[in-house]
Amino acid sequence: MINFLKEFWEFLRERKKYWLFPIIIVLAVFGILIVLSQGSAVAPFIYTIF
Amino acid sequence: MTKILGISAFYHDSAAALIINGEIISAAQEERFSRIKHDSKYPHNAIEFVLKNSNLKLSEIDHIVFFEKPFLKFERLLETYLAFAPKGFKSFSMSMPIWLREKLFQKKFLFDQLKRHDQNFNDIEKINFSEHHYSHAASAFYPSPFKDAVIITLDGVGEWATTTVAIGKDNKIDMLKEIYFPHSIGLLYSAFTYYLGFKVNSGEYKVMGLAPYGEPKYKDTILKKLIDLKDDGSFRLNMKYFNYATGLTMTNKNFSNLFDHKAREPEKELLTQFHMDIAASIQSVTEEIVLKLTKSIAQETKIKNLCMAGGVALNCVANGKILKNNIFENLWLQPASGDAGGSLGAALAFWYHELGEKRSIPSPLDDMKGSYLGPSFKDEHIEKTLVSLGAKFQKYDEEKLINFVVEELKNEKTIGWFQGRMEFGPRALGARSIIADPRSNKMQKELNLKVKFRESFRPFAPSILREDLNDWFDINTDTPYMLLVADVKKNIQIPMNEEDKKLFGIKKLNIKRSSIPAVTHVDYSARIQTVHKETNPKYYKLLKKFKDITGCPILVNTSFNVRGEPIVCSIEDSFRCFMGTNLDILVCENFILFKEEQDKKLLKNYKNQFEKD
Numbered sequence: 001m002i003n004f005l006k007e008f009w010e011f012l013r014e015r016k017k018y019w020l021f022p023i024i025i026v027l028a029v030f031g032i033l034i035v036l037s038q039g040s041a042v043a044p045f046i047y048t049i050f
Numbered sequence: 051m052t053k054i055l056g057i058s059a060f061y062h063d064s065a066a067a068l069i070i071n072g073e074i075i076s077a078a079q080e081e082r083f084s085r086i087k088h089d090s091k092y093p094h095n096a097i098e099f100v101l102k103n104s105n106l107k108l109s110e111i112d113h114i115v116f117f118e119k120p121f122l123k124f125e126r127l128l129e130t131y132l133a134f135a136p137k138g139f140k141s142f143s144m145s146m147p148i149w150l151r152e153k154l155f156q157k158k159f160l161f162d163q164l165k166r167h168d169q170n171f172n173d174i175e176k177i178n179f180s181e182h183h184y185s186h187a188a189s190a191f192y193p194s195p196f197k198d199a200v201i202i203t204l205d206g207v208g209e210w211a212t213t214t215v216a217i218g219k220d221n222k223i224d225m226l227k228e229i230y231f232p233h234s235i236g237l238l239y240s241a242f243t244y245y246l247g248f249k250v251n252s253g254e255y256k257v258m259g260l261a262p263y264g265e266p267k268y269k270d271t272i273l274k275k276l277i278d279l280k281d282d283g284s285f286r287l288n289m290k291y292f293n294y295a296t297g298l299t300m301t302n303k304n305f306s307n308l309f310d311h312k313a314r315e316p317e318k319e320l321l322t323q324f325h326m327d328i329a330a331s332i333q334s335v336t337e338e339i340v341l342k343l344t345k346s347i348a349q350e351t352k353i354k355n356l357c358m359a360g361g362v363a364l365n366c367v368a369n370g371k372i373l374k375n376n377i378f379e380n381l382w383l384q385p386a387s388g389d390a391g392g393s394l395g396a397a398l399a400f401w402y403h404e405l406g407e408k409r410s411i412p413s414p415l416d417d418m419k420g421s422y423l424g425p426s427f428k429d430e431h432i433e434k435t436l437v438s439l440g441a442k443f444q445k446y447d448e449e450k451l452i453n454f455v456v457e458e459l460k461n462e463k464t465i466g467w468f469q470g471r472m473e474f475g476p477r478a479l480g481a482r483s484i485i486a487d488p489r490s491n492k493m494q495k496e497l498n499l500k501v502k503f504r505e506s507f508r509p510f511a512p513s514i515l516r517e518d519l520n521d522w523f524d525i526n527t528d529t530p531y532m533l534l535v536a537d538v539k540k541n542i543q544i545p546m547n548e549e550d551k552k553l554f555g556i557k558k559l560n561i562k563r564s565s566i567p568a569v570t571h572v573d574y575s576a577r578i579q580t581v582h583k584e585t586n587p588k589y590y591k592l593l594k595k596f597k598d599i600t601g602c603p604i605l606v607n608t609s610f611n612v613r614g615e616p617i618v619c620s621i622e623d624s625f626r627c628f629m630g631t632n633l634d635i636l637v638c639e640n641f642i643l644f645k646e647e648q649d650k651k652l653l654k655n656y657k658n659q660f661e662k663d
Binding site for chain 1: 121122125128146147150151154155157158
């Protein structure tokens with residue numbers, strides 16, 4: 001994972017597209033929440049967000 | 051010895067290619083092994099083949115190159131969704147999970163998959179990424195017979211680019227110009243393919259084949275409303291009419307309203323004159339774009355050679371027009387111009403661009419070895435397999451076999467011809483082909499309906515001895531990969547009378563148009579393959595013998611498969627296809643099989659075995 005983040009950061013620097021970074025973070029956080037929420041105790045948390 | 055493995059995968063037409071010290075050793079598409087047309091999965095079988103073929107283990111490979119850059123593609127996706135938001139939320143919510151789960155972590159995913167070939171493979175840093183259009187450009191230039199050339203790549207979309215112009219000189223490729231997504235000639239053509247009720251990424255050939263039955267009545271509408279085409283061939287599409295950027299279809303309501311017809315429902319609605327006119331119109335627009343682009347680049351660069359790749363480079367009618375208009379002196383087209391060829395391009399790009407290796411001047415033909423880069427089978431294997439399949443067969447020596455096949459061709463028999471290494475690219479070039487007599491009046495219909503189970507309007511292509519090309523067709527250039535269209539010579543054409551000229555659409559098909567009717571399309575054109583003794587000596591011998599006996603150096607050559615099926619790869623595939631169609635004879639290397647001698651119980655209902663394309 002660390003390697004991936006390093007490579008992705010290098011990519012953003014090379015392309016000068018730092019603004020993509022927050023979008024990725026939000027997408028990743030929601031992605032993780034959705035995966036965790038499938039039949040788990042985190043599910044109610046998701047409903048409160050939406 | 052530097053061994054480089056190129057891989058293309060995950061969108062359509064997965065493939066693997068192996069080069070050793072810059073020499074192209076082998077390449078194959080995954081669909082041929084998995085038997086799933088345009089298979090886009092990780093090409094496990096294709097990689098296994100290229101490794102085994104050279105007795106290599108994966109850990110012995112020095113560099114592995116994937117044909118495009120996933121991060122760059124992801125950037126394009128995000129920016130497109132943002133640009134069109136809130137439209138496209140459905141498509142966004144469908145694609146993001148796949149990207150966040152898999153595609154973004156492609157290096158790790160590839161590493162895990164590669165480890166399945168060889169547990170000793172443990173160096174993730176051997177995996178590199180090329181750019182989509184750079185891979186196409188490399189596949190078009192490096193194997194070409196030119197020291198320097200203009201390189202044009204045209205396709206749907208890679209990362210951002212959809213059209214690129216580059217200059218190739220020795221071992222260097224310099225990008226000159228690019229057109230970015232969503233403005234794409236490939237996607238424009240695919241939008242019309244979808245609108246005509248054919249499958250996107252596979253039915254484009256059908257649009258091209260349908261075009262000669264129609265009149266380009268809607269060309270002006272397309273040029274006025276859908277595309278802003280400049281004199282230098284650059285263009286912008288009017289996205290008001292398209293849905294592919296963020297939607298789940300290619301065209302939208304505005305597009306249907308513009309032509310006053312809904313998109314045709316595949317397999318339900320019949321093809322009408324309207325559909326033929328639409329096909330003729332988009333084909334004509336495509337040719338105009340390609341001609342404008344090539345003319346302006348030729349004037350700008352003063353370079354005499356042109357190389358092309360990318361899906362649109364498979365539009366052999368447009369390619370033929372470049373040649374006919376003498377825009378460039380020489381033209382070379384990559385036989386695997388679609389995404390499969392990206393695997394080869396990625397490997398070659400790494401060898402010349404990253405490693406900076408020198409490029410020697412290629413052989414006069416090219417470095418593709420006739421595109422015969424796939425698997426082949428030895429006699430012992432064939433015999434054993436045929437016995438295990440319960441086939442009845444005989445073995446002839448080569449001379450007897452060729453004499454016999456020529457006699458049977460004369461008797462209007464249809465023959466499955468399985469010889470040597472399988473072709474790389476979408477065309478069968480005499481290694482996995484169905485062959486027949488082009489002089490036969492009934493052959494076009496018979497092959498379409500009884501053997502290939504496909505639409506009756508679709509044309510067949512001729513294979514011809516290179517030295518006889520100019521006596522039969524209006525062209526005198528090598529076209530070993532069936533990527534150029536030219537007219538049948540005037541002296542063998544049969545002119546249409548006034549009544550014939552009045553015929554419309556599919557009715558045109560019933561008129562005999564030349565002394566080789568099975569390979570003459572309704573507009574007197576043909577998609578030609580020249581056969582060279584250097585690259586396919588056995589097929590060359592067969593054509594030569596056919597010429598000696600009949601005076602005709604031409605055979606019908608169509609791919610050995612049925613509609614929706616990948617071209618056969620193995621002996622098992624060819625026997626299955628032989629027993630499931632009305633093919634009369636199957637020839638596998640020197641083994642010959644007759645349909646009437648086979649066990650009736652082995653006959654198969656093959657027609658609906660494959661999803662229609």
